Amino acid sequence: MKLRKKSVPKPWGQITLPTLFGGKQKEKIGEIWFLPRKGITPTLLTKYLFTSEKLSIQVHPNDREARRQGMPGGKEECWYILEAEPDAILGIGLKKEVSATKLHAAVVCGQIEQLVDWKPVKSGDLFYIPAGTIHAIGRGISLIEIQQNADVTYRLYDYGRPRELHLQEAITVATPVPYDMKHFSETPPDQSAKLIDGPHFRLFQVLGDDQRLLKGVAAGEWQIIPLEGQVVARDKTIGPGECGLCTKASEINLSKNIKSLIACSMK
Template identity: 50%
Template sequence: MHETMKAQKLDTIWVEKPWGVDRLPPPFDARTDGRVGEIWFRPPESNPLLVKYIFTSERLSIQVHPDDRQAQARGLPAGKEECWYILGAEPGAVLGIGTRHSLSERELADAARSGAIEALMEWHPVRANMFFHIPPGTVHAIGAGVTLVEIQQNVDVTYRLYDYGRPRELHLVDGAAVATAAPIPSHLCREVDDAVSAMLLDSRHLAVAHLRGDDLSLLAGAKDGAMITPLGATIAADGVTARAGECLWVEDVGTIEAEPGARILAGWHKP
């Protein structure tokens, strides 16, 4: 019987998007054959988490994801909770998270139909080393000129409310029904000190930590394994290496080795 690998480098999937970029930032090869909007890391089968990079040259749609109960009522296995770590942002870049004031289901649907939702969104100025938690039900959108790492529940469910006139399907009935259209609590947004290790998120489904190579102690909570995304320098686990722009699934986080100055974004699922 073969011994189960404790670590594996995940396959990289390049995804073209109309709002993507034709020149990727470091550490990726700048050249692209099209407009790359996302780089996914294919998780092991049945893994509950997905990690991806997102690159934007235009605004993404205003959208919302259901929670577990809402998703299961619609025949889906689970809802979708996610978070964003900002790697870079052009001057004036923004993220839309929450609405300026509370909206009822009908008010949200009407605003999406008319386009008024764009002005009703709460647009947050964004810069590198900011972190945002997007709980299910949060109305959100990523603006142009942003590079980020997203860690999310591995469920493909997005209800698009508004897409700036692009000819794509909208999901107003389901989207308005699952949304909590309201201003977001301040704790969903935080600045990250990239010189220290710290927990960034400890929620219903997700735990996310920013780690320095000389202090990996927070990984003790990842008892069932973790997605490990190096942000600088090369790391190793169970003989498998990864550098910035790559991602490891590590079953035994005790095998992770990193240089003291390495920076790592680690995410793990909370069953």
Template identity: 50%
Template sequence: MKPVPMSKTFLEKVWGTPDLAPWYESGGRKIGEVWFGTEGEPLPLLMKLIFTSERLSVQVHPNDEYAAKHEHSRGKTEMWHVLRAEPGAALACGLTKQITPEHLRAASLSGEIESLLNWVPVKPGDTVYVPAGTIHAIGAGVVVCEVQQQSDVTYRLYDYGRPRELHLDKAMDVSSLDPHPGIRPPVELAPGELRLAECEYFAVDALIVGAAKLYTPDPSRWQALIVLEGTGQLDRNEVKAGDGFYLPPGTDPFELESTDGMRLLRAFVP
């Protein structure tokens, strides 16, 4: 069995950007997200690239229990791996101090929440893990690769005056007011392999590819590979940044090779 190229869906967003290089061409459209997909039943994880020119809304996602009861959906735990960051770029994770739910609601309505967010300066290579219940926002001027549970349940607390619905009652139900640890340091698994994030829903690794080597997928589970940067060969086919591949269970070993230090993201369900 061979690796299967994943489809890509380009989504325009008010906070998106036409600058998608070196991953893609935008055709002048303000693209905010590029989703990777497969044929048939959706995977339990969604992988996407996010491109921003403005801040995204301040939001929170429910856990599985709350989402099942109120939305007939999975919850949404996610992680971000930073690919590009303009000077001063930051991601918001949690709050800078402990506040009451009543204060959180009032701050969301007044806009004070912007100053209460824990804005973490980021650079390429940084990873942030965002469990369900974490109040968060992606800042302007970044490109991140996001891996998340396959769910689109989002509760907005604040949207910078944009005319979109807020979901304060449900956001109050699910928001954690505990501190967030910020940047998650990688853990080396083997030479050229780093564990970026791991939880009950997903494991995400970075793979650095150089001289030709045989890659042997775990035969018992599916994996997804996203080319984050560089060019190279995957199973003797030319690949470049922005390409994605689905490896079904039982995928045969194949060769990986790069002359410019191609970097891949690998995601799977543990």
């Protein structure tokens, strides 16, 4: 099926989106979500993000921590960078390992920005963000985010914006260490590849009608995000700026595909 689009206003979003998403907007749009019809709750959630300012410094709990708080599950995610301005940066992990006490002090004293490890970013970069990773997306970036379908974010710091912070919850679930660069890769521009093989989902880059990577994968669901060309999922044509959902790899027709991202949730 073809998922419906939902535009989500954000204070750090952009007024002018790509033509695929309607160009100039009446308010700042930070995210485009892809949602199913009522009665269906996908395991994964796919989003496009567009930033004109830094996002909050935040962290997500893992499944066990989230369930302790009465939520159905935690949140791990990945970022596929579509475009980035020359000075664009991402904050992922810390420059050095610190204790929870020192992390708390850095937030209270307004020093958390200096503690976060801000990394330069460019088109084609891919970052997997395990639960517990302290992170923030910088300005001037367009990306695709694929995540566990859980709305659970704890903000450590938000640059003085009038939004709720969750200091104690964030410090409790945070892993205050440098980011492990094994979770980073530069996506190959001219070949199909398995980009992520995580505990909750896998992500593939598929060029043309190359089905080899999808065969034999025991997945709960598949989400298709065409970047160039079209993909047919359960007889629905999905194009760039859209997202499709199906339950079997055999329901994905790549005959008109040029380049797509395909994510699957793990059973």
